[in-house]
Amino acid sequence: MNARTSENASFVAWRAQAQQAVETALSNWVLPGAPAGLGDAMRYAVLDGGKRLRPLLVLATSEAVSGDAAAAMRAACSVELIHAYSLVHDDMPCMDNDVLRRGKPTVHVKFGEAQALLAGDALQALAFELLVPGDASVPLGLSVALCRLLALSAGADGMAGGQAVDLASVGKSLDLPSLEAMHRRKTGALLQASVMMGAATGQVSSEATAQLQRFGASLGLAFQVVDDILDVTADSAKLGKTAGKDAACDKPTFVSLMGLESAQQYADRALAEAHDALSQTGLVHRDVLHSLADWVGRRDC
Amino acid sequence: MNARTSENASFVAWRAQAQQAVETALSNWVLPGAPAGLGDAMRYAVLDGGKRLRPLLVLATSEAVSGDAAAAMRAACSVELIHAYSLVHDDMPCMDNDVLRRGKPTVHVKFGEAQALLAGDALQALAFELLVPGDASVPLGLSVALCRLLALSAGADGMAGGQAVDLASVGKSLDLPSLEAMHRRKTGALLQASVMMGAATGQVSSEATAQLQRFGASLGLAFQVVDDILDVTADSAKLGKTAGKDAACDKPTFVSLMGLESAQQYADRALAEAHDALSQTGLVHRDVLHSLADWVGRRDC
Numbered sequence: 163m164n165a166r167t168s169e170n171a172s173f174v175a176w177r178a179q180a181q182q183a184v185e186t187a188l189s190n191w192v193l194p195g196a197p198a199g200l201g202d203a204m205r206y207a208v209l210d211g212g213k214r215l216r217p218l219l220v221l222a223t224s225e226a227v228s229g230d231a232a233a234a235m236r237a238a239c240s241v242e243l244i245h246a247y248s249l250v251h252d253d254m255p256c257m258d259n260d261v262l263r264r265g266k267p268t269v270h271v272k273f274g275e276a277q278a279l280l281a282g283d284a285l286q287a288l289a290f291e292l293l294v295p296g297d298a299s300v301p302l303g304l305s306v307a308l309c310r311l312l313a314l315s316a317g318a319d320g321m322a323g324g325q326a327v328d329l330a331s332v333g334k335s336l337d338l339p340s341l342e343a344m345h346r347r348k349t350g351a352l353l354q355a356s357v358m359m360g361a362a363t364g365q366v367s368s369e370a371t372a373q374l375q376r377f378g379a380s381l382g383l384a385f386q387v388v389d390d391i392l393d394v395t396a397d398s399a400k401l402g403k404t405a406g407k408d409a410a411c412d413k414p415t416f417v418s419l420m421g422l423e424s425a426q427q428y429a430d431r432a433l434a435e436a437h438d439a440l441s442q443t444g445l446v447h448r449d450v451l452h453s454l455a456d457w458v459g460r461r462d463c
Numbered sequence: 464m465n466a467r468t469s470e471n472a473s474f475v476a477w478r479a480q481a482q483q484a485v486e487t488a489l490s491n492w493v494l495p496g497a498p499a500g501l502g503d504a505m506r507y508a509v510l511d512g513g514k515r516l517r518p519l520l521v522l523a524t525s526e527a528v529s530g531d532a533a534a535a536m537r538a539a540c541s542v543e544l545i546h547a548y549s550l551v552h553d554d555m556p557c558m559d560n561d562v563l564r565r566g567k568p569t570v571h572v573k574f575g576e577a578q579a580l581l582a583g584d585a586l587q588a589l590a591f592e593l594l595v596p597g598d599a600s601v602p603l604g605l606s607v608a609l610c611r612l613l614a615l616s617a618g619a620d621g622m623a624g625g626q627a628v629d630l631a632s633v634g635k636s637l638d639l640p641s642l643e644a645m646h647r648r649k650t651g652a653l654l655q656a657s658v659m660m661g662a663a664t665g666q667v668s669s670e671a672t673a674q675l676q677r678f679g680a681s682l683g684l685a686f687q688v689v690d691d692i693l694d695v696t697a698d699s700a701k702l703g704k705t706a707g708k709d710a711a712c713d714k715p716t717f718v719s720l721m722g723l724e725s726a727q728q729y730a731d732r733a734l735a736e737a738h739d740a741l742s743q744t745g746l747v748h749r750d751v752l753h754s755l756a757d758w759v760g761r762r763d764c
Contacts (some may be wrong), residue, residue: 196619276555287618317588
């Protein structure tokens with residue numbers, strides 16, 4: 163995922179360092195020891211190749227609010243595990259039936275459907291386990307706040323609910339509010355939760371919290387519109403997943419609803435709104451979050 | 464599930480009242496409002512017909528330790544949601560491919576595979592959500608302790624890991640230690656967690672905690688051996704699920720390993736050990752737990 167515009171060198175360095183730290187933490191927490199190959203399937207699903215956008219959002223927000231760094235890394239990995247499990251289940255034959263993800267065979271292709279189902283289930287449990295470490299490393303109130311944000315964003319009113327709407331909307335033409343509502347749940351909820359979990363690791367005023375919520379929501383929308391655009395304009399090799407899938411599956415997208423050019427303008431507006439919300443947080447150290455938003459809104463893969 | 468021996472009338476009354484309370488709580492927490500039929504599938508998976516053994520274990524243990532009743536009801540429902548989601552996923556075609564559960568068509572038969580997958584996923588998230596209510600109704604330390612017990616028992620080292628071993632053992636003959644190890648994870652972990660979550664709602668000495676752990680482990684084993692016996696001896700109508708499934712799927716069971724008579728003796732020993740552990744807790748109000756163990760070890764459906 164390279165930005166269309168030139169990137170700030172310090173952000174590129176921050177991102178590389180943070181991605182490496184997330185990769186290491188995930189590798190330490192998703193252990194191969196789980197029985198009967200389950201651990202291998204879980205590691206295959208999680209390690210090696212993701213952009214780690216959600217963890218980066220957690221870490222960058224936590225840094226912006228001078229939050230608890232150890233708790234932030236747990237939160238970062240927990241959202242990534244939820245994201246990873248959702249991809250494993252979403253790729254299964256009864257859902258999107260996809261064979262390629264991050265440039266590799268999907269988990270059910272590699273390990274079989276039953277193991278993929280279980281690996282996804284176990285990853286969701288592990289996501290919550292990370293937030294309740296069983297020692298004093300995360301303050302109790304913070305553990306509870308993080309668990310609640312994660313559970314709400316992953317469940318029926320969040321990601322899982324959005325996927326149900328997505329399933330039900332195949333072959334239908336949704337209007338813009340319905341399409342936005344679906345994506346607010348399906349991808350937006352976990353992206354917004356990433357921001358809010360990062361914020362929870364520090365002390366933030368209620369005004370700044372509200373603006374961070376708006377930042378997360380706008381960023382989530384920008385992410386999805388760009389996703390829809392790239393599904394049309396990019397090729398599978400670059401995306402690391404099957405391109406053209408939305409149209410092939412007859413799914414409503416921002417591009418099918420408004421055309422490519424208007425979708426790009428819509429994405430630009432969502433990105434501008436994210437930047438505006440961020441500037442109104444009044445947070446001093448918001449440069450990395452600003453660059454992360456650019457990275458999302460202007461990516462080309 | 465009627466006991467083979469006559470039951471204590473006060474236990475029967477306690478059980479009926481507790482089952483009703485759990486049913487009401489589940490109905491209030493698993494709401495139909497989730498989008499695109501997801502809420503309907505979740506309610507179908509959870510409500511109406513379960514024995515509610517795990518919730519009853521939580522509630523009875525909490526009562527035995529004079530625990531926090533409101534927290535115990537949340538914990539009781541959370542373990543039941545984990546159990547319910549595991550059944551939904553377990554019944555799917557890529558796993559056990561079962562069409563009958565609690566006397567009704569399974570969730571994937573009724574709502575389709577994709578919706579079943581999502582309903583299970585959303586139920587797991589909801590299980591954790593129940594433990595972090597977002598208000599002061601559960602003390603923070605208790606919320607965290609309950610989340611940790613639930614996550615560990617549901618995940619790769621618990622239920623999901625046991626299911627992976629179960630999958631891998633089809634067509635194989637396991638020796639007794641391997642069979643016990645599989646079931647300690649697959650069904651035992653969540654049953655034991657039910658006891659420990661109930662215990663966590665109150666104050667318990669470390670000695671009593673250790674005995675409650677042994678009680679939960681023995682009860683879990685008794686439960687599984689009886690399950691294996693009933694799969695051979697009971698009919699589908701009484702079980703509410705397809706009988707004879709283990710043999711048909713060529714799964715190793717306590718009956719296939721040691722024969723019906725020895726399996727029954729083994730179950731009796733596990734039940735006796737559960738009773739022994741319970742008596743050694745030193746808890747005064749342990750009558751209901753004693754009767755619950757009988758109910759598990761001597762059930763006929």
